[in-house]
Amino acid sequence: MPTAAIDFTQYPDEHGHFGPYGGIFAPETLMAPLEELAEAYARVKNDPAFQAELDADLADYVGRPSPLYLAKRLTEELGGAKIYLKREDLNHTGAHKVNNTIGQALLAKRLGKTRIIAETGAGQHGVASATVAARLGLECVVYMGADDVVRQAPNVARMKMLGATVVPVTSGTRTLKDALNEAMRDWVTNVDNTFYIIGTVAGPHPYPMIVRDFQAVIGREARRQCLEKEGRLPDALVACVGGGSNAIGLFYPFLGDESVKLYGGEAGGLGLETGQHAAPVCAGRPGVLHGNRTYLMEDENGQIIGTHSISAGLDYPGVGPEHAWLKDTGRANYVAITDDEALEGFRMLTRSEGIIPALESSHAIAYAMKLAPTMDKDAIIIVNLSGRGDKDMNTIARIEGFEF
Amino acid sequence: MSRIASRFAELRAVNRAALIPYITAGDPHPDQTVGLMHHLVAQGADLLELGVPFSDPMADGPVIQRAIERALAHQVSMHDVLAMVRAFRQTDPTTPVLLMGYLNPIEIFGYEAFAREAAASGVDGVLTVDMPPEETAGYNEALQAAGLDRIFLVSPTTPARRVKVIAQKGSGFVYYVSLKGVTGAKTLDVADVEQHLATLRSQIELPLGVGFGIHDAVSAAQVARIADAVVVGSALVHLIETHMNDPEVMRQALGGLVAEMRAAMNQARRQGG
Numbered sequence: 001m002p003t004a005a006i007d008f009t010q011y012p013d014e015h016g017h018f019g020p021y022g023g024i025f026a027p028e029t030l031m032a033p034l035e036e037l038a039e040a041y042a043r044v045k046n047d048p049a050f051q052a053e054l055d056a057d058l059a060d061y062v063g064r065p066s067p068l069y070l071a072k073r074l075t076e077e078l079g080g081a082k083i084y085l086k087r088e089d090l091n092h093t094g095a096h097k098v099n100n101t102i103g104q105a106l107l108a109k110r111l112g113k114t115r116i117i118a119e120t121g122a123g124q125h126g127v128a129s130a131t132v133a134a135r136l137g138l139e140c141v142v143y144m145g146a147d148d149v150v151r152q153a154p155n156v157a158r159m160k161m162l163g164a165t166v167v168p169v170t171s172g173t174r175t176l177k178d179a180l181n182e183a184m185r186d187w188v189t190n191v192d193n194t195f196y197i198i199g200t201v202a203g204p205h206p207y208p209m210i211v212r213d214f215q216a217v218i219g220r221e222a223r224r225q226c227l228e229k230e231g232r233l234p235d236a237l238v239a240c241v242g243g244g245s246n247a248i249g250l251f252y253p254f255l256g257d258e259s260v261k262l263y264g265g266e267a268g269g270l271g272l273e274t275g276q277h278a279a280p281v282c283a284g285r286p287g288v289l290h291g292n293r294t295y296l297m298e299d300e301n302g303q304i305i306g307t308h309s310i311s312a313g314l315d316y317p318g319v320g321p322e323h324a325w326l327k328d329t330g331r332a333n334y335v336a337i338t339d340d341e342a343l344e345g346f347r348m349l350t351r352s353e354g355i356i357p358a359l360e361s362s363h364a365i366a367y368a369m370k371l372a373p374t375m376d377k378d379a380i381i382i383v384n385l386s387g388r389g390d391k392d393m394n395t396i397a398r399i400e401g402f403e404f
Numbered sequence: 405m406s407r408i409a410s411r412f413a414e415l416r417a418v419n420r421a422a423l424i425p426y427i428t429a430g431d432p433h434p435d436q437t438v439g440l441m442h443h444l445v446a447q448g449a450d451l452l453e454l455g456v457p458f459s460d461p462m463a464d465g466p467v468i469q470r471a472i473e474r475a476l477a478h479q480v481s482m483h484d485v486l487a488m489v490r491a492f493r494q495t496d497p498t499t500p501v502l503l504m505g506y507l508n509p510i511e512i513f514g515y516e517a518f519a520r521e522a523a524a525s526g527v528d529g530v531l532t533v534d535m536p537p538e539e540t541a542g543y544n545e546a547l548q549a550a551g552l553d554r555i556f557l558v559s560p561t562t563p564a565r566r567v568k569v570i571a572q573k574g575s576g577f578v579y580y581v582s583l584k585g586v587t588g589a590k591t592l593d594v595a596d597v598e599q600h601l602a603t604l605r606s607q608i609e610l611p612l613g614v615g616f617g618i619h620d621a622v623s624a625a626q627v628a629r630i631a632d633a634v635v636v637g638s639a640l641v642h643l644i645e646t647h648m649n650d651p652e653v654m655r656q657a658l659g660g661l662v663a664e665m666r667a668a669m670n671q672a673r674r675q676g677g
Contacts, residue, residue: 015538023539024536024538024539025507025534025535025536025539026534026536027462027463027533027534027557027559028536028556028557028558028559028561028562028581029559029560029561029581029584029585030561031536031559031561031562031566032561032562032563032566033561171466171469171473172459172460172473177460178460180462181460181461181462184462184463185462185463185464185465185586188463188584188585188586189584189585189586189589190584191561191584192584285512287508287511287512288506288507288508288511288534289460289508290460290462291534293511296508298508298512300512301479301481301482301483301509301512302458302482302508302509302510302511302512302513303457303458303459303476303481303508303509304459304460304508305459
């Protein structure tokens with residue numbers, strides 16, 4: 001399909017569809033609240049007062065704009081395209097997640113909700129939700145897979161200190177997808193006073209659109225910063241993709257710029273051929289989970305299967321429906337990066353630039369390491385450095401064989 | 405007329421509310437499901453609701469979640485569930501069977517292939533929890549073409565505008581979810597349900613069933629006075645879980661609760677209401 005024929009800014013349609021993907025596959029009790037959310041969002045989207053409040057919070061609380069940093073030594077090491085890093089790791093709370101929680105918390109306030117719930121995998125979205133809840137004086141409950149509670153103990157401690165209740169989820173595979181199920185169950189039960197802050201571009205409409213719009217600040221800034229520094233648009237964008245919120249945030253403002261190639265790095269885990277991965281776009285098939293139609297990791301009977309990634313934040317069997325659409329239309333390319341490659345990326349950035357990336361973001365670095373040498377020296381790549389690696393020190397220490 | 409519609413017509417003629425027990429197919433073991441289905445009918449069930457196991461049952465409470473996990477431990481698939489219905493139909497050609505579950509196992513089957521095979525296996529209706537009427541393009545047509553009823557949920561939060569759409573797209577009966585919550589919640593506000601049903605009656609011609617929160621003979625009788633059907637799930641599944649290591653005790657416990665509910669519902673109707 002020629003992508004020039006598609007105006008990507010027109011998606012989703014009013015029912016939340018990105019081509020055949022997305023939609024609202026939700027239990028009946030949630031249909032009215034989802035509609036209420038869509039209406040509330042439509043009102044604030046063009047409300048200057050709301051946007052001003054959001055912009056002020058992003059500037060003074062989050063610390064935006066985040067820098068677009070030319071990684072000189074990394075560029076020299078790789079000997080190809082110039083690599084810029086979009087420094088989302090410098091945001092308050094250490095990742096891009098807060099761009100979205102700030103926005104959704106303001107929406108919750110507008111809707112008069114007093115209680116916030118969230119799901120989390122690595123804990124970054126949970127921390128970002130607990131943070132905004134603390135700031136607005138809202139009750140906050142975070143659902144987290146019981147296995148992830150153990151893997152990501154430092155973030156659990158942060159959430160608790162911020163006053164959130166962390167509920168370990170012991171059903172299913174005890175990871176992110178099960179936390180999402182449990183958050184949905186909570187929402188169905190407490191829908192009158194509760195706002196569900198979904199952390200990625202998944203879930204039923206309008207969530208994929210709302211989260212994308214709040215994260216698109218990444219791409220808008222990057223586009224402007226690149227034009228300022230280089231006088232032209234980049235040639236390629238690279239981001240890691242779990243649910244895909246940091247990737248869509250970077251990609252979205254560039255979707256109409258056909259010369260800009262888009263690359264999403266999924267979690268290849270131990271390798272696609274082993275089945276031990278979390279790369280639904282590369283190796284899955286379309287299905288319906290968590291309220292939307294998208295690419296999924298599933299068996300031949302439609303049961304969702306367990307995933308594996310070194311990074312808890314990418315350990316999810318689905319992907320945002322807009323990514324499924326970008327894949328099918330050919331507008332974006334998706335590649336699988338293995339655990340080992342991600343670790344190489346982690347070491348490379350840490351040693352060459354003095355920046356310790358999150359293991360999620362290390363997947364993007366690893367793909368840039370493959371891509372840059374194939375491009376001219378005057379070509380430009382922007383890599384979304386979606387988060388910092390402090391939370392991963394336990395995992396890294398174990399792998400590298402040292403103790404604190 | 406579908407088997408479900410006929411059954412509701414027969415019951416109306418004798419002033420009875422339908423009793424619809426739910427069990428999860430394959431719980432506690434796939435070999436036991438068909439026997440349990442016959443047993444529920446013998447003890448007074450008018451229709452059967454058979455849960456199709458899915459790995460991510462986001463609308464179910466802990467009791468049914470665990471039932472689904474027990475079934476999935478035996479890899480119970482949609483094909484297996486249809487085989488169970490086929491086996492049930494060999495000796496029971498009349499009791500309507502309704503499948504309840506989530507969309508993805510149907511999606512991967514393909515709507516038309518699923519509808520064809522389900523109908524051929526003796527299934528009468530399908531309730532897909534995460535399939536609202538707005539997304540049913542292709543799905544509803546396929547089920548309709550195969551002669552399967554499309555059961556949709558209405559909840560306390562459903563606005564009148566959507567009730568109209570559900571009334572148009574649904575068939576067989578409409579399932580009113582009695583509370584905001586997941587399956588297995590224990591609070592049932594009968595007065596509130598009665599008020600909602602009165603409003604729904606003016607908008608929906610199909611029979612109205614009520615589920616969620618009905619857990620004993622008393623609550624079943626209360627709902628039987630005001631609704632056309634009473635759905636009971638978690639209370640039965642809880643008995644299965646409690647007695648799963650002793651199949652005979654389990655059968656007695658399940659049959660006992662269903663028979664009690666049946667008797668209390670009939671009596672409630674006889675006393676008028």
